[in-house]
Amino acid sequence: MFSVIRSSLIRSGKQFKPVSYIASNFHTTVITQYPPAESKNMPKVAVVLSGCGVYDGSEVHESSAVLVHLSRAGAEISMFAPDIEQMHAINHTKGEPMETNRNVLVESARIARGKISALSNLTSSDFDAVIFPGGFGAAKNLSTFAVDGADMKVNKDVERVIKDFHTNKKPIGLCCIAPVLAANVLKGCEVTVGSDKEEGGRWPYAGTAGAIQAMGSSHVCKDVSEAYTDSKNKIVTTPAFMCETKFHEIFDGIGKMIDGIIKLL
16 A cells, blocks of 8 residues: 555655654544454455446445445455456446446445456355345346346346355345345245335336236345345345445445345344
8 A cells, every 4th residue: 555655656756754653643543453363253254346436336335335234244245256358347427338347346346446346256265254235236237127127137146146045044134125036046035126106206126026026036125224134135225325324324224235135144
């Protein structure tokens, strides 16, 4: 990190300060280290991202909420994403596709602060639970739901991971549109994406509930501040931004999902 700062200062023509000076003027989180012994009791949780940005990747606020709630729960977090091209890249100021495309793993690294691995490396034997944040990346990059609806196909590594954790009876958390992944792979499971009615625009993606039913799984209506636990399959879901609402309500609902995951460990 300090080498990056030094090179930036050199390029800008500013005088480089010694490392000791920089460290003393940084926020304490840069130099604070947690005792290694604590990690022995930490649940290990994998978070699977699908890019960076609501329209073509992971929803940033949902991803951040997942990480914050996991951190507060004392979890040791590792992040993963498939090393594939996105379906397309969206200009988020216009909501329109861009000419150049992007890589899902490379884009997800923005959220992970660079600490991320290819999804092909994820196995349930190394973790206690897995979480899939929402965002259209779950419907475009992790699956084809955005195009094919109930006839969707799931990325092979995503399908493998979901089956792997399920077979080994380890909790799976999904929020926003991501529950369609479990609904497709683990047919007969129970999930929520919020309401099955639009309710005047509050639930603009209410039709997803019908697609879940069409795939052979069950949809349970829940409010945005709630989470639903399918105890039999150890799946915990919450609506998140399937609902047009305030940021703190999304954050609170994801907190309920993480609480549900921790209780299943």
